Amino acid sequence: MGVRNQIRFLLNDEEVRLKDLSPDLSLLDYLRLNKDLIGTKEGCNEGDCGACTVLVGKLVAGRLIYESVNACIRFVPSLDLCHIITIEHLKRNDVLHPIQQAMVEYHGSQCGFCTPGIIMSLYALLLKDPNANKYEIEKALQGNLCRCTGYAPIIKAALSLSKSGGLQNDILLKQREEIEQKLNNMFDGNRVEIISEKGEFFIPQDIADLVLLLEQSPNATILAGSSDIGLWVNVAHKDISPIIFIANLSELRNISQSTKGIEFGACVTYSEGFEMIAKHFPHLSEFWVQIGGNQIRNMGTLGGNIANGSPIGDLAPAFIALGAKLNLVNGKIERTILLEDFYIAYGKQDLQKGEFIKSIFIPFIKENEKHAIYKISKRKYEDISTVCAAFKLEIENKKITKAIFAFGGMAAKPSRAEETEKALEGKTFNEENIKKASLELPNDFAPIDDVRSSAQYRMLLAQNLLYKFFTEQKHEQ
Ligand SMILES: Cc1cc2nc3c(=O)[nH]c(=O)nc-3n(C[C@H](O)[C@H](O)[C@H](O)COP(=O)(O)OP(=O)(O)OC[C@H]3O[C@@H](n4cnc5c(N)ncnc54)[C@H](O)[C@@H]3O)c2cc1C
Ligand code: FES
Ligand code: FES
Structure with missing residues (x-):
């Protein structure tokens, strides 16, 4: 069995390879503190407010699917073989993305703190469902809190896009095959082991390997979506290493x-x-x-x-x-x-x-x-x-x-x-x-x-x- 001691992912247009990282480093801290991508905001740090929303793209049955996630409760090593999109990816050549433009036109932002997260949630929705209706838009925004604008202008902005056919020319749709290829190239079928003085993070290559890892480390933390465990770290400050990440296993x-x-x-x-x-x-x-x-x-x-x-x-x-x-x-x-x-x-x-x-x-x-x-x-x-x-x-x-x-x-x-x-x-x-x-x-x-x-x-x-x-x-x- 091969072992890889490196996490690989795409971050916007960049290919990232990381070896020495804390197993519970949050994606939010990594973006803001390590990459200076400060458009992604920190509100609650508990998965509740949506200010930290980014897109995570992963290959599902060979097809690239983007979903909105809370960066504050997602650990960086769990992003192996994913494509992370932050708000900075949207405005290109000084031209606002259509969702940003619609938010301006419909007055969808006041203090602006929630706005990047709201735009990312709408982006994920419109990529999946270009003609999303009001119900779908409201559902996409359930996890985004806005304390000052109110939701009506934001929903109007989203509806203006879905009524006009969504995001046909979006860069993520145009580059889909290219990105799929890049992610495929990163895949090597190996177990991933990140072991440092900061802790240990394992990604088993299959179920048999998971069984093996658990036999060796029965006290390890089994990590799936991290929506509970993220709070153990951020709120209870619990040390959860060693971690075995299982959500990539197709058998599960x-x-x-x-x-x-x-x-x-x-x-x-x-x-x-x-x-x-x-x-x-x-x-x-x-x-x-x-x-x-x-x-x-x-x-x-x-x-x-x-x-x-x-x-x-x-x-x-x-x-x-x-x-x-x-x-x-x-x-x-x-x-x-x-x-x-x-x-x-x-x-x-x-x-x-x-x-x-x-x-x-x-x-x-x-x-x-x-x-x-x-x-x-x-x-x-x-x-x-x-x-x-x-x-x-x-x-x-x-x-x-x-x-x-x-x-x-x-x-x-x-x-x-x-x-x-x-x-x-x-x-x-x-x-x-x-x-x-x-x-x-x-x-x-x-x-x-x-x-x-x-x-x-x-x-x-x-x-x-x-x-x-x-x-x-x-x-x-
Ligand atoms: C903002 C917010 C809102 C939420 N709303 C709700 C809600 O409305 N209703 C609700 O019920 N919950 C809610 N939750 C809690 C949480 O989202 C769910 O319990 C979620 O399903 C946990 O799954 P996970 O994959 O994220 O688990 P993780 O956080 O990865 O793990 C949770 C626990 O399960 C263990 N575990 C995970 N997978 C396995 C496995 N296959 N075998 C053995 N152990 C395993 C882990 O070791 C850990 O002990 C919310 C959480 C947040 C942060
Ligand atoms: S900062 Fe509030 S959901 Fe992440
Ligand atoms: S615009 Fe201020 S919180 Fe939404």
Whole structure:
């Protein structure tokens, strides 16, 4: 097996090769402090405000795709074989880029601090969807905060471009083949090892190599999209070396479908998973775009969300209610467990040292099943749940034969409401029974008071969401 001791990527028009770098150096610090590319701004440094948005292009099945990401929580070594585009790349020969020009014409900027990030988010959108509509534009801007202009002029600027046919002459589209070729030339199929006194960063060449690395370093930090880990570094100042970066592994990025359901590789991002979710679980589409903002959905992986085990993570309740299973790998041992059994206690998951999540299997919903998920947060987008509730009922001959109700934000771990479920089994799906069952919720949960809400509010929410589920589903009986 070959080893490369160098990170290679393209930064705007430049080819970069780095050997000696800290494994947790953020892309934002690298751009501003090492490359003097200060158009990319630092706002929150926590992935929340979008001021640091840049584009990251990567080859997906041989085709170059650009996505918006938050540079503050993306580590430089994880950009191996990528093309990074910053705001400085847009204005060429002293001529503003069409998006910049539209922002000027529609008065889309006041103090200007958010503006580079907003332009980069719109750039990513219009490259992918030249005729994006208002909804798509709003979705692309979920992760960009502007405190002074307001969004109306910004949206008008974006709409003016999408209505006039987008960015046909854009340099990134014209140079696509050339850039693809450059990235292909950089690829050598080797493991990457960056080892210095600043720490260690590994990129395994394939799954077998990942297993090997984890056997050698079972305490290493497994890094996927870094949307949780970025905060461990920036906010908690945690030392996360040695790091094993897994999000480049194609075996962990597969999505496959069988007659029974869909298997998502652990490193499928929310954005990559959206199409399959929208096709097979259309009622989850709106919930899916309530996870983070667009940049977070481009970075965050399904496996990362599940492994992180936050009691207010959104995928756990959604997938537990659907009966999801995890495929875990530890050395030569591969095992499958129900997702609900993965969560043991606060911060404790059924994940051994050196073990990783390979894939997540989501069974299809059967005809006699009803399923819904509700996320309640202070802000609709780019916010963590106060309570997330997912309900699934199996109904035969008007009687409930099985109930699975899974909640986030109600306990120290994502949990099922077993007493409430029991109260409904064998009963008719009607208002009286639902109201009676909701009185069991205090027997299932004793939620906490915290900055997001009081315990009392959480309980009331949980009860009302069960009732909402009933009112939405009753007509479909
Ligand atoms: C601004 C912002 C908004 C957010 N909004 C939401 C939201 O609305 N809802 C929500 O649920 N979350 C949200 N998050 C949290 C985060 O984005 C998700 O949990 C995300 O899915 C984590 O995935 P990742 O790939 O980025 O994980 P990483 O940060 O790379 O890793 C997270 C954890 O998972 C482990 N890990 C990763 N992959 C594997 C694997 N395959 N096997 C074993 N362990 C693994 C890592 O070691 C680490 O412990 C938000 C985060 C930010 C910064
Ligand atoms: S600085 Fe706010 S998202 Fe990066
Ligand atoms: S223009 Fe000032 S924050 Fe957006």
